[in-house]
Amino acid sequence: MLGKGKALIPLLVVVAAGGFFLKSVVYGNADKSIHIVQADPVEMEGMMKNGKIDGFVAAEPFNTQAVEDGLGKYLHESSAVMRGYPGSVLAVSTENADSDAELALVWAHVKATQFIKSSSNHDKVLKYAMQFSGKNREVVEKAVENIEYVNFPEEKNLRDYYDELSQTGMLTKNIGDRNYANRDSFFKAFLYKKYIHIIEQKLLEDPNWIPPQVSSNSRVSLGYLDSDLHGLAVYIAEKEGFYRQTGLIAEQNLQLKSYHNSAELMEAFAAHEVTAGYVGSATAMLKRVNDNLPINILAGANNAGSAFVVKADERIDTLEELSGKTIAVPAMGGVQYAALERAAQQNGLVLKRE
Numbered sequence: 075m076l077g078k079g080k081a082l083i084p085l086l087v088v089v090a091a092g093g094f095f096l097k098s099v100v101y102g103n104a105d106k107s108i109h110i111v112q113a114d115p116v117e118m119e120g121m122m123k124n125g126k127i128d129g130f131v132a133a134e135p136f137n138t139q140a141v142e143d144g145l146g147k148y149l150h151e152s153s154a155v156m157r158g159y160p161g162s163v164l165a166v167s168t169e170n171a172d173s174d175a176e177l178a179l180v181w182a183h184v185k186a187t188q189f190i191k192s193s194s195n196h197d198k199v200l201k202y203a204m205q206f207s208g209k210n211r212e213v214v215e216k217a218v219e220n221i222e223y224v225n226f227p228e229e230k231n232l233r234d235y236y237d238e239l240s241q242t243g244m245l246t247k248n249i250g251d252r253n254y255a256n257r258d259s260f261f262k263a264f265l266y267k268k269y270i271h272i273i274e275q276k277l278l279e280d281p282n283w284i285p286p287q288v289s290s291n292s293r294v295s296l297g298y299l300d301s302d303l304h305g306l307a308v309y310i311a312e313k314e315g316f317y318r319q320t321g322l323i324a325e326q327n328l329q330l331k332s333y334h335n336s337a338e339l340m341e342a343f344a345a346h347e348v349t350a351g352y353v354g355s356a357t358a359m360l361k362r363v364n365d366n367l368p369i370n371i372l373a374g375a376n377n378a379g380s381a382f383v384v385k386a387d388e389r390i391d392t393l394e395e396l397s398g399k400t401i402a403v404p405a406m407g408g409v410q411y412a413a414l415e416r417a418a419q420q421n422g423l424v425l426k427r428e
Contacts, residue, residue, distance in 0.1 A: 109400040129384035130402035131410035135217035137381040146383040160227035160355040162304040162375035178320035180269040186307035206309040221379035244407035287321035297351030300332040305352035393421040
C-alpha cells in the first residue's frame with residue numbers, strides 16, 4: 075500500500091524546506107559543533123555536489139533523488155528520532171472564513187489521501203507523483219513509500235513539538251500573549267477538528283457522500299509547495315476532480331498557487347494572497363504564535379518523509395561524526411530542523427546558537 079511510512083531521513087546538513095530564512099548559525103562547542111545553513115530543497119543536492127554542504131535534512135523526493143544519483147547516502151531513519159511527528163498540514167486563514175469552502179477543502183483532502191493509500195491506485199499515484207515532482211518513476215516510487223499520508227496530525231505530537239520549539243527559543247512569544255488561558259484552549263482552536271470529524275463520520279456511513287456545493291461567488295486561493303511530495307494530495311484532488319465535485323472549480327472560484335517553501339507560503343498568508351495552504355506544521359505554529367498570524371489547522375498531510383542524507387563519498391557513518399560538518403535544512407524551527415536537533419541531543423551534540 076502506498077504511503078505507509080518507512081520514514082527514512084537522510085541527514086544532509088542543509089536546512090532546506092519550509093520556513094524562515096535566517097543566516098547560517100553554529101550550534102555547540104568547538105569540538106561538538108554542527109554548522110547549519112538554510113536552503114531551498116531543490117538546491118540542496120547541487121550544494122552538496124559543489125562542496126558547500128556535507129549533507130541535509132529535507133522532504134521527499136529530494137532525499138531519494140540525491141541517493142539515487144549516487145551523491146548522497148542515508149545516515150539515519152527519521153522514525154528512530156521523531157516517530158509520528160507531523161510534517162505538512164492544511165492550514166486556513168480565519169479571516170473571512172467560508173465554512174462551506176473549508177469543509178470542501180478538507181473533504182477533497184481526505185478523498186485524495188484515501189486515493190493515495192489504496193493499493194489499487196498504485197500506478198496512477200506514481201504517475202501523478204512524477205508529474206507533480208518532475209522526478210522519474212524509480213525516484214517517486216521509493217519517495218512515496220517513505221511518506222505516511224494522513225487525514226489529521228496527532229495532537230500529542232504537535233503539543234510535544236510546541237514544547238521543543240519553546241525550549242529551543244524558536245517561539246519568541248507564548249500562548250498567553252495570544253489571549254489563550256492555557257495550552258488546552260490554544261490547541262482546541264489551532265487544531266480545528268470539526269470538519270474532519272464530520273467528514274470521517276459521513277464517509278463511514280456513505281462512502282459516496284459529498285458535502286454541500288461551494289458557492290460560485292466564493293473565492294479560495296490554495297497554496298502548496300512546488301514538487302514537494304508531502305503535498306501530493308492537492309495535485310491528486312485536482313486531477314481526480316475532488317475539488318470540482320464540491321463546486322470548487324480551478325481558475326474560477328479556486329486558484330491553485332505554488333511556492334518554493336513554507337516561509338514563502340506563510341508570507342502569502344500574511345499578504346492575503348492565499349486563504350489556505352499546505353505548509354509545514356512547525357512553520358504554521360511559529361507564525362501563529364510569534365506573529366499572531368490568524369490561521370488554524372484543518373487537516374494533516376503527512377507524517378515522516380524527511381531524512382538525514384550525507385555525502386556518499388565522505389566518512390560520515392554515525393550521528394556523532396556530524397561534528398564540524400555543514401548541514402542544510404529547509405527552515406530554522408521546521409520539522410527537519412527539529413529532527414536534527416533531537417538526533418544531536420541523543421548523540422552528545424549540543425545545539426546552541428551563537
